[in-house]
Amino acid sequence: MTNLDAAFSAMADPTRRAILARLALGEATVMEIAKPFEMTQPAISRHLKVLEGAGLIVRRAEGTRRPCRLAPEAISEIDRWLDMLRRALSRNYDRLDDVLAGMEAKK
């Protein structure tokens, strides 16, 4: 599994995106993260493991707590990939622009 596989498939789950959104507000412990969800703690622990495995979050140990935060480099590889698509799309768009410009010119 590449990092991209892991990162995209981690983000494909709404619970995990909600966790990321929560962490966007700042560090939180497993219990703090779990509270708003109608789901058991082990389920959340697993989601966190997936997010960590995908390099989207990092965790430190603080006594018995395990606070999580967004990983600094989280979305850089995803960004690079999406840039490729973005560029392709804007090339297509430019081409369309040319076509439209051509049509204008002919009028």
Add this chain to the structure above:
Amino acid sequence: MTNLDAAFSAMADPTRRAILARLALGEATVMEIAKPFEMTQPAISRHLKVLEGAGLIVRRAEGTRRPCRLAPEAISEIDRWLDMLRRALSRNYDRLDDVLAGMEAKK
């Protein structure tokens, strides 16, 4: 399933990302897309269906062919979501900058 669910999970598969990369070079028919893969045509057809369902590609009918291309609005929702994370990460980064600046100042 939200669009984000569909889009991220579509992108989580390396075959599908390869298809998107191929389409970034321009429109292609199902057979053209399938050729480089060691996989049967029905498998590719399914991947295309997933990509279409996620709004990442569009198809038109041209006789018996079904040419595919990247959808113009493909990554906009994904972009909006990632922007949220990006902003959160850069806020954290700024905060770290402040901390480091503070440490400098004290010296």
Add this chain to the structure above:
DNA sequence: ATGTTATATAACAGACTATTTATATAATAG
């Protein structure tokens, strides 16, 4: 009409995922 090409669909097997309950570990509080 018939054979061929391009694509889609169906049925199935195997792998993977998300969740639950039950239990383990490990730090802390009393």
Add this chain to the structure above:
DNA sequence: CTATTATATAAATAGTCTGTTATATAACAT
């Protein structure tokens, strides 16, 4: 030391994905 709190792991289950083969449909060429 014991009870409690925070978190992780395991086993079981249900559901979902990916791929295969076999088959259908639909346009095209002859």
